[in-house]
Amino acid sequence: MVTPKKTAPGGKPAPGAKAAQGAKAAPAAGRRAELLATAAEVFAELGYNATTVRTIADRAGMLAGSLYYHFDSKESMADEILSAFLTDLWTGYQRIEEAELGPRETFEGLVTESFRQMERHRPAVVIYQKEARRLASQERFRYLSDSQERFQQLWTRTLERGVADGSFRSRLDVPVAYRFVRDTVWVAAVWFRPWGRKSAAEIAEQYTSMVLDGIATHPVAR
Amino acid sequence: MVTPKKTAPGGKPAPGAKAAQGAKAAPAAGRRAELLATAAEVFAELGYNATTVRTIADRAGMLAGSLYYHFDSKESMADEILSAFLTDLWTGYQRIEEAELGPRETFEGLVTESFRQMERHRPAVVIYQKEARRLASQERFRYLSDSQERFQQLWTRTLERGVADGSFRSRLDVPVAYRFVRDTVWVAAVWFRPWGRKSAAEIAEQYTSMVLDGIATHPVAR
């Protein structure tokens, strides 16, 4: 009865938002999804501020004003893109948390899941990487800070468990290591353009190995 | 009317460009430097696009228009900030290159130098981190791409030497490792606000150790 706007996600990402996604690229999922994908690409490429609503529209083959039939504002596009990504991400992380693995396996699981989501939501990850801090100051994007905090707790706990049980180096500075890992993982989204040949799992394995074991050779155990 | 404008750097960062400025124009140069520092902070905090020339002026206690007595444009402020940083950075790197150390020592040297420059030019590093890709497409910022390329060569060479002489893991995927190291080092600038207690050298040591040896314990050599 009313226009389709404002279907945008509200606050925190709630798992299970999207129902039937059967095929590869949803065929009947509608213009909306296509437009969001387009917007996400442009945001990722040019940055949120530098992206004009007209650029998105051009890329989508319509006029700038027409976007407003589907979305409330440029901001709400970013909102939808980011919250869809975070919803999926946390759904994945939760599965790992619930598996109650050892620290090293949890570590590997989280990295792998991150890369898997990066594969699905690459532009969203880039946007998140670049804009989250700025956006998070707005009430509407509160969930970004919330997610950030949850993220920190999850990783910190994992690292601490690893230090405790001897999986990780005993002298590890956990807060620094947390940031190290966090940045290390997400920053990859920026240059992982066409990771055609390697699967997310392979890339994840490479990363995990570098982070856990370092890139140097180790003549003796420490 | 003689205006001090257009002192902005041109193409590649040429070390020592504004050496002979110390003596006479000291007060003017001082104001200029202050303004650049202010601008750099705001750019780093809000992002280049989101920063208005008025925000900078406000923070400097003047009106927006007044900035144009000192600088040609917003862009030229960014230009000066970035090129000053890169000039210093490459001066430092050059010293290391010339020392002709082994791969591991070169590695450590580069990381340490990076952190040292981060200490001096923190806002510039953040700006570089966030905006370089976007800006580099403009002729005026060509030196950003040039620097990027030089950077890549330097690191790649170092890593390859390390693989060759057995310092680094033999199965290391050098292109991936390069990006890993690059991101790993620079990204730190974003959250290293007031690294009060730890010196750049200490932080560098921590980072180097994580990257080279990993964060996991190593029961056996590999």
Added chain:
Amino acid sequence: MVTPKKTAPGGKPAPGAKAAQGAKAAPAAGRRAELLATAAEVFAELGYNATTVRTIADRAGMLAGSLYYHFDSKESMADEILSAFLTDLWTGYQRIEEAELGPRETFEGLVTESFRQMERHRPAVVIYQKEARRLASQERFRYLSDSQERFQQLWTRTLERGVADGSFRSRLDVPVAYRFVRDTVWVAAVWFRPWGRKSAAEIAEQYTSMVLDGIATHPVAR
């Protein structure tokens, strides 16, 4: 495709324009009238300019575009609303004119008729009150100025007759009094929302009494 559009009134309000519509097209005509009523309410509430075609459609439970099956344009809705009101109003006034009553009785008759129409066409009166001047400049709404002029003549004549025969104060400034009466009567439409308890006749009586006799007590005749 046959569309029922363009039934809109043209120039001056001609009584009985859409008389022979009752029989067959009843349901269609019914919807149309409903929509006009809705539109009138919204126009009255928010003002013509501030009312969007979507607000009207929302309130009518349809989409904005759908309104254009029924009406040519937003303007033509206002047109129909206003001309329907004025048609009815002048039908009523004519009856009074033809009765050839004395000035005071004519005065009372006109006020009463005005309030009676206000009861039927309340939103239209509010719209008339607020927008007539602006709209009247368009050719299409010429009849608004025409009506205004007729109105002025009718009242002026009545007041002058009253001054002449001693019903009204001899020193009455007729042009000022005309405007006084005019505003006094119509402005009531704005706040007479749900005049539940009092009939139009009662309100009219109260008003007439105030205007004719004033609100003060009168120790002596003048």
Added chain:
Amino acid sequence: MVTPKKTAPGGKPAPGAKAAQGAKAAPAAGRRAELLATAAEVFAELGYNATTVRTIADRAGMLAGSLYYHFDSKESMADEILSAFLTDLWTGYQRIEEAELGPRETFEGLVTESFRQMERHRPAVVIYQKEARRLASQERFRYLSDSQERFQQLWTRTLERGVADGSFRSRLDVPVAYRFVRDTVWVAAVWFRPWGRKSAAEIAEQYTSMVLDGIATHPVAR
């Protein structure tokens, strides 16, 4: 140090806002005042919504964007116009309240003061008349409702006192009479364009006489 914007009035009108207004049309009072006067005229003429910021700028001989050097927004122009008017109005009313006159004299005083303010702030009065209801729903224009309420109390009290002491008709329906008086007075602003010949006091006298004593002759006292 910062731009002159945001000098706009805050909430309730506080008396004594403007200091030295010596001459007729303030010579050095600045562009700001001129622009406000221009804006007020256009708002009054076309209505707030129908007035585009460009129309105002055209009339002021500048570009639309330039207005934003002086004002935050179109809305804030309306705000400043209305609150300046209400500040002056209430300053005037207060003097009358403090004089503690009888009901009839208070009545006359209030009407006269209203017309005097109408002379100074004619466009503002028209805007108030037409837009107050719509604007008042916004937090920023809360003071409009506040003023409305104060206004109602002031008049109601005066009318009641008059009924009590026999100055006004004993059967007077005070709420209705209040609205009658209110509308009667303010609505005059709309058509009092160039009241060259008559002073505010004369017009006020005419109005008072009509409202108090009516326009009819009175053969006997009632």
Added chain:
DNA sequence: TATGAATGAGGTTTCATTCAT
């Protein structure tokens, strides 16, 4: 009859920049 999607003109606002003083 109505919907869904789009158009296109135009509105408000922002902002880098200019320039006389």
Added chain:
DNA sequence: GATGAATGAAACCTCATTCAT
């Protein structure tokens, strides 16, 4: 060196309107 005022381009957004279905 700095201010105050303005420019002009471009940004985001709104909305009446159209039209295939």
